[in-house]
Amino acid sequence: MSVSAPDIPAKTKRGFRLDLKTVGPLLALALLVLLGISLNENFLSYNNLTNVLARSSFIGIIAIGATFVITAGGLDLSVGSMAAVIAGVMIMVMNWLIPTMGIGWGVVLAGMATGILLGGVAGTFNGMMITRGRIEAFIVTLGTMGIFRSLVTFLANGGTLSLNFQVADVYRPVYYDGLLGVPWPIIVFALVAIAGEITMRYTAFGRYCAAIGSNEQVARYSSINVDNVRLLTYILQGVLVGVAVLLYVPRLGSASSTTGVLWELEAIAGVIIGGTTLKGGYGRIWGTVVGVVILGLIGNILNLQNLISPYLNGAFQGVIIILAVMLQRGRKNA
Amino acid sequence: MSSAEGTLAPAVLSANRISKSFGEIPVLFSIDFDIKPGEVHAIIGENGAGKSTLIKILSGIEQPTSGSITYDGETVTLPPDGKAEAMGIVLIHQELNLAEHLTASESIFLGREIKRFGFLDLGAMRSKAAELMDTLHVRVDPDDRINTLSVADKQMVEIAKAISRDARVLIMDEPTAVLSVAETQTLFEQIRRLTARGVAVIFISHKLDEIMELADRVTVLRDGQLIATVGTEALTPDSIAQMMVGRELSNLYPPKHEPDVDAPVVLGVRNLTAKGVRDISFDLKRGEILGFAGLIGSGRTAVAEAIVGLTHRTGGDITLDGKPVNFTQVAQSVDAGLAYMTKDRKGKGLLLNMGLRPNLTLLTLKKHIKGGFLDGASEDRALERAVRRFDIRARDASVAVGRLSGGNQQKLMLGKTMESEPEIVIMDEPTRGIDVGTKQQIYHIIAALAAEGKSIILISSEMQEVIGLSHRVVVMREGRLTGVLEGAEITEAEIMRYAAGIKQSGNDERISA
Known part of the structure; x- marks a missing residue:
């Protein structure tokens, strides 16, 4: 069968579309910034921008993990609930350690280690069920989403888990302070993003993720250990949820059943807006960063003006997601 | 040759000076083509010759840039997106377009369900479907799910669907590419039945002998140009091939260099048993091309996949250079210098959405890592x-x-496989669905590899290819090895005897031959 002939128009069209696809998210971001400037002169102020970025970093760090999971053809719906239960357990562990360790950084560091470890364990559980148990990722993580959410409600006895006041004081700077005026969450987000981009583009693991998401059979026939690579994406996702949570806990110093609600959808939305294909096979970390920032700016801009109700935030985010996917549809090939 | 009485009738569908450009690139130049009721008209040409574009235009999926289509004597514009089906022009794609989870009856009536009081009349559809299957002499139950059917039966369902739409022109894109010899014969019987009823059939094939057998007329395309439309009786496979490539194909197969008589055995397989195959024993010598012949489904791929560790081996022993090996993952066999090239290049061989580079290096990515990171320059x-x-x-x-x-996909896959620098290569259908020119190139590559001292197992359903390249030929039938042929025994008739089960040798006395 001759496939070469009809490809030619696709090629010419593709040049145009590919550009739009690459710069699309950046273009949207630029438009939002311009819109923000025109609506409120405070938009570009240091305080406003650091505020938006710091709030976006939790979702951003989680979304970077989600980019790997989705690129490899998977999905993790449990990240929001996972964040809540990690936050809850972290707080309990820190409160429990105070009598033995006293108030200070020792307790905080122990709490951080707990958070990252828990994230790794939760991610491993998801990954094992999916790769060894051969259950669809959607089902497994829908299940653990419920389990984690229920666990945090149970641990908090239906209420709120609060970090000891004095420890919270020690921990506070991790969210509110920073380096050279840049808050820590933004720094960590940037570091995770850079490491993620390098991993995705310049390591075998990143290449294997894309290969598996593109066609699992091809990956298997190309001697890639598909199960292990997949498992690793879920572990990475869990660890990054842990990282996000240890930046989140000092912000409020508490966790409840409403912590991290809908974070999974925001993270997935950021990934998709950034240009990663939901069915896998192609992913880019910088796109995810842009996508998450776009979502954050929409909320911010709605708050900075008074023509449109900020309660419509979700609606605008929804429109952006649908638009993003519509614009990217030209990429579909083969 | 099927009914030729239609040749005097006026054409039912014709293309008149059809040209087609995509953007600024022309792919068809002023093609004239017509098909008469009851006729089988084959379109043949190398990959990229414009065959697919032509049938897409004939079925309305693409619109010509210039020129016109005449249907029933009237100039028409065929509606796109397969809506020409309602007019009686049905295209059966190479990759069959059936929803895998539907039943045969649901598939046949998809989009034109028979209804009663606004609800589906399942009984009527079922009995109508059964009736259609009967007229086609196909043993498919209307309630069978599509995903339980063989490829051949799926094709029959497509044909039943076409007939149920009162197709007057049936266009088939390489219908026999995935069929065994027996299934091809059944398909040809169906086509003859259809033409006897006055249906016009256009079909694309790469297999010249099939065209000689079935077609009344042949249209040869090359580089988007109409080379000739000739009655089949005036043609030989050689003359068709020459028209296709525009050059002599004198040495399609390179000369055979027999491996040394005392060349060591590099791969020994004893009593291999795995899913779909039982008790397979054979030896592969260094520098040898060992052909694997047999009907589709005879278990040749299963043998290869069990050897390299893609599927689980339930019994038997494998030795590599005399040492016993047991591969449970492909990576192990690749590391040991044994590579398998799949026959399913789109489903298992290549990442279609990616570029050349990641595809080429996917199997051997570890070679391109420097300090933990991928080395793009390498x-x-x-x-x-x-x-x-x-x-x-x-x-x-x-x-x-x-x-x-x-053809280029196949060559890329070959490059990917050879990147692992294997000593032994198992090539599964290395020339499926590619044009003669590229086939010739691949044949020369295979022969050159063997001459270099690599050992090759060549699994192929094209008997000519196995005969033209192999030093010895293993024949399989229904999951068992039925014979090992060498020298003058390697003939089409002899292979067929073993493949069809007419002859069978106790394989033990021949394996070491």
Whole structure:
């Protein structure tokens, strides 16, 4: 069968579309910034921008993990609930350690280690069920989403888990302070993003993720250990949820059943807006960063003006997601 | 040859001076083509000759840039997106377009369900479907799910669907590419039944003998130009092939260099048993091309996949250079110098949405890692080498390989396999669905590899290919090895006898031959 002939128009069209696809998210971001400037002169102020970025970093760090999971053809719906239960357990562990360790950084560091470890364990559980148990990722993580959410409600006895006041004081700077005026969450987000981009583009693991998401059979026939690579994406996702949570806990110093609600959808939305294909096979970390920032700016801009109700935030985010996917549809090939 | 009485009748469908350009690139130049009721008209040409574009225009999926289509004597514009079906022009795609989870009856009536009081009349559809299957002499139950059917039966369901739409022109894109010899014969019987009823059949094939057998007329395309439309009786397979490529195909197969008589056995297989195959024993010598012949489904691929560790081996022993091995993962066999090249290049061989480079190096990515990171320059060098060595043609390296022609995809896959520098290569249908020119190139590559001292297992359903290249031929039938042929025994008739089960040798006395 001759496939070469009809490809030619696709090629010419593709040049145009590919550009739009690459710069699309950046273009949207630029438009939002311009819109923000025109609506409120405070938009570009240091305080406003650091505020938006710091709030976006939790979702951003989680979304970077989600980019790997989705690129490899998977999905993790449990990240929001996972964040809540990690936050809850972290707080309990820190409160429990105070009598033995006293108030200070020792307790905080122990709490951080707990958070990252828990994230790794939760991610491993998801990954094992999916790769060894051969259950669809959607089902497994829908299940653990419920389990984690229920666990945090149970641990908090239906209420709120609060970090000891004095420890919270020690921990506070991790969210509110920073380096050279840049808050820590933004720094960590940037570091995770850079490491993620390098991993995705310049390591075998990143290449294997894309290969598996593109066609699992091809990956298997190309001697890639598909199960292990997949498992690793879920572990990475869990660890990054842990990282996000240890930046989140000092912000409020508490966790409840409403912590991290809908974070999974925001993270997935950021990934998709950034240009990663939901069915896998192609992913880019910088796109995810842009996508998450776009979502954050929409909320911010709605708050900075008074023509449109900020309660419509979700609606605008929804429109952006649908638009993003519509614009990217030209990429579909083969 | 099917009914020829239609040749005097006026054409039911014709293309008049059809040209087609995509953007600024012309792919068809002023093609005249027509088909008469009851006629079988074959379209043949190398990959990229414009065959697919022509049938897409004939079925309305693409619109011509200039020229006109005449249907029933009237100039028409065929509606796109398969709506021409309602007019009686039905295209059966190479990759059959059936929803895998529906039943045969649901598939046949998809989009034109028979209804009663607004609800589906399941009984009526079922009995109508059964009736259709009967007229086609197909043993498919209307309630069978599509995914439980063989490829051949799926094709029959497509044909039943076409008939149920009162197709007057049936266009088939390489219908026999995935069929066994027996299934092909059944298909041809169906086509003859249809033509006897006055249906006009257009079909694309790469198999010249099939065209000689079935077609009344042949249209040869080359590089978008109409080379000739000739009655089949005036043709020989050689003359068709020459028209296709525009040059003599005198040495399609390179001369055979027999391996040394005392060449060591590099791969020994004893009593291999795995899913679908039982008790397979054979030896492969260094520098040898060992052909694997047999009907589709005879278990040749299963043998290969069990050897390299893609599927679980339930019994038997495998030795590599005399040492016993047990591969449970493909990576192990690749490391040991044994590579398997799949026959399913789109489903298992290549990442269609990615460029040439990641595809080429996917199997051997570890070679391109420096300090933990991928070394793009090293990958680029590998691609440059492979492009030169295997003559892979692409506009540029970033083009998605799904857009390459079948021949170039195959050559890329060959490059990918050879990147692992294997001593033993198992090639599964290395020339399926590619044009004669590329086939010839691949044959020469295979022969050159063997001459270098590599050992090759060549699994192929094209008997000519097995005969033309192999030093010895293993024949399989229904999961068992039925014979090992060598020298003058390697003939089409002899292979067929073993493949069809007419002859069978106790394989033990022949394996070491």
